[in-house]
Amino acid sequence: MSNHKQRLSTLLMLILLGTTQLSIQATEPWRAGSAKVVITPQQFIWMSGYGSRDHVAEGKLTELWAKALVLQDPLGNRAVLVTLDLVGIDRTLTAAISKSLDEEYGFQRRQIALCTSHTHTGPVVGKNLGPLHYERIPAAEQKKIDRYVVQLHKKVVDVVGEAIKQMVPSHLTWGSGHCEVAVNRRTNSEKNVPQLRQQGLLKGPFDHDVPVLAVRDLEGELQTVVFGYACHATVLSFYQWSGDYPGFAQMALEKAHPGVEAMFFAGCGADQNPLPRRTVALATSYGNRLAAAVEETLAGTVRPVEGTLATHYREVPLPLDTLPSIDEIKANLKSKSSYEAARARWLLRDIEAGQPLQQHYPYPIATWKIGDTVDFVILGGEVVIDYALRIKELDTKSTTHTNLWVAGYSNDVMAYIPSRRVLREGGYEGGSSMVYYGLPAHWAPELEALIIDAVKKQLQD
Numbered sequence: 001m002s003n004h005k006q007r008l009s010t011l012l013m014l015i016l017l018g019t020t021q022l023s024i025q026a027t028e029p030w031r032a033g034s035a036k037v038v039i040t041p042q043q044f045i046w047m048s049g050y051g052s053r054d055h056v057a058e059g060k061l062t063e064l065w066a067k068a069l070v071l072q073d074p075l076g077n078r079a080v081l082v083t084l085d086l087v088g089i090d091r092t093l094t095a096a097i098s099k100s101l102d103e104e105y106g107f108q109r110r111q112i113a114l115c116t117s118h119t120h121t122g123p124v125v126g127k128n129l130g131p132l133h134y135e136r137i138p139a140a141e142q143k144k145i146d147r148y149v150v151q152l153h154k155k156v157v158d159v160v161g162e163a164i165k166q167m168v169p170s171h172l173t174w175g176s177g178h179c180e181v182a183v184n185r186r187t188n189s190e191k192n193v194p195q196l197r198q199q200g201l202l203k204g205p206f207d208h209d210v211p212v213l214a215v216r217d218l219e220g221e222l223q224t225v226v227f228g229y230a231c232h233a234t235v236l237s238f239y240q241w242s243g244d245y246p247g248f249a250q251m252a253l254e255k256a257h258p259g260v261e262a263m264f265f266a267g268c269g270a271d272q273n274p275l276p277r278r279t280v281a282l283a284t285s286y287g288n289r290l291a292a293a294v295e296e297t298l299a300g301t302v303r304p305v306e307g308t309l310a311t312h313y314r315e316v317p318l319p320l321d322t323l324p325s326i327d328e329i330k331a332n333l334k335s336k337s338s339y340e341a342a343r344a345r346w347l348l349r350d351i352e353a354g355q356p357l358q359q360h361y362p363y364p365i366a367t368w369k370i371g372d373t374v375d376f377v378i379l380g381g382e383v384v385i386d387y388a389l390r391i392k393e394l395d396t397k398s399t400t401h402t403n404l405w406v407a408g409y410s411n412d413v414m415a416y417i418p419s420r421r422v423l424r425e426g427g428y429e430g431g432s433s434m435v436y437y438g439l440p441a442h443w444a445p446e447l448e449a450l451i452i453d454a455v456k457k458q459l460q461d
């Protein structure tokens with residue numbers, strides 16, 4: 001080898017070494033682990049979701065699951081996502097679980113998200129939807145619910161521990177699919193939906209995006225898939241435990257990918273229904289369609305998650321409208337509506353216990369930056385679709401806005417969260433549903449601006 005050639009090959013080798021070192025730094029892997037546990041009540045206890053319910057569950061169509069995914073970026077920043085096949089979760093239970101997750105594994109509040117699927121064929125959980133169920137449930141049955149909540153708490157904490165044990169170096173990708181199951185239930189009458197769909201006359205707003213996060217080990221083997229969809233899980237209303245269409249979607253994905261955890265989070269589907277509905281065949285078919293949208297995304301364009309993980313959490317004091325006086329509440333004890341009267345008793349019980357009515361509700365807003373591109377906004381309550389559409393527009397650099405994911409029904413499902421428009425229009429999502437959640441008044445009109453501003457601030461941080 002001539003001197004010149006030798007110098008050249010040394011130089012080449014140095015360049016190669018340099019690039020290898022650089023690429024090792026750049027592709028230093030994330031770590032991730034997931035696990036799941038059955039949370040179907042062992043006894044037939046009271047079911048949630050519908051005011052017409054008057055007895056305990058009678059059977060089981062599918063299991064209900066709690067699943068956990070722990071993510072850790074190359075710098076060691078961690079977060080845990082828990083998905084639950086439940087109608088909702090209240091603030092007290094989330095606080096208790098978060099405290100345990102901190103004590104056991106060192107997760108801070110901002111690193112924890114508890115997302116529910118809003119299935120209407122799951123159990124009553126804690127104080128969620130209090131006035132809807134509470135007074136109809138005999139004391140002995142309430143004790144069973146309380147015991148279930150204690151078991152649920154322990155199972156969630158344990159499944160997170162199991163997910164930590166499963167952590168391995170991982171490669172994350174993300175994408176977004178499309179599924180047209182959701183129908184705006186405020187702008188389309190249920191009985192006309194098949195006809196309107198056929199004629200292409202279904203009215204919005206809606207959001208048919210299906211955000212997908214895929215976690216693979218370094219051999220490329222799929223470990224976990226997280227996906228979301230903005231639509232009520234209300235296909236079924238009978239007395240058998242089931243995960244409704246999100247349950248069937250998760251089952252289809254897990255069947256197609258044995259050993260994989262498929263995790264569903266509900267989006268801002270408060271004003272969206274899966275229509276038509278009420279048969280197991282429809283729940284299965286909607287679940288399969290959603291699973292197919294996820295599969296298509298996995299097989300199509302997915303992008304690597306690059307960069308790091310950042311998690312934020314804040315409780316924004318959301319104002320209620322003018323609060324009722326004690327006399328007004330007392331007058332409601334005689335209301336013709338049994339729910340109105342139940343709410344009055346619910347509120348008076350609290351007041352007599354020394355907890356006066358609060359003008360503001362501490363509304364939980366979390367934002368996770370999953371790498372440089374994906375922003376995961378995690379909201380409490382039953383959030384209407386306007387929020388998803390507005391939040392997606394916050395990323396002015398994106399043309400498709402599919403990198404902004406919005407979950408509702410997370411951490412605390414305290415009420416419906418109408419936009420200013422829906423609040424003004426009124427109706428169930430606009431305010432009349434407040435009674436079932438036991439809140440004393442409608443939201444004040446500024447709620448939308450307060451939520452959007454808080455999300456914006458967190459995303460900019």
Ligand SMILES: [Zn+2]
Pocket residue numbers: 118232270382
């Ligand atoms: Zn709902």
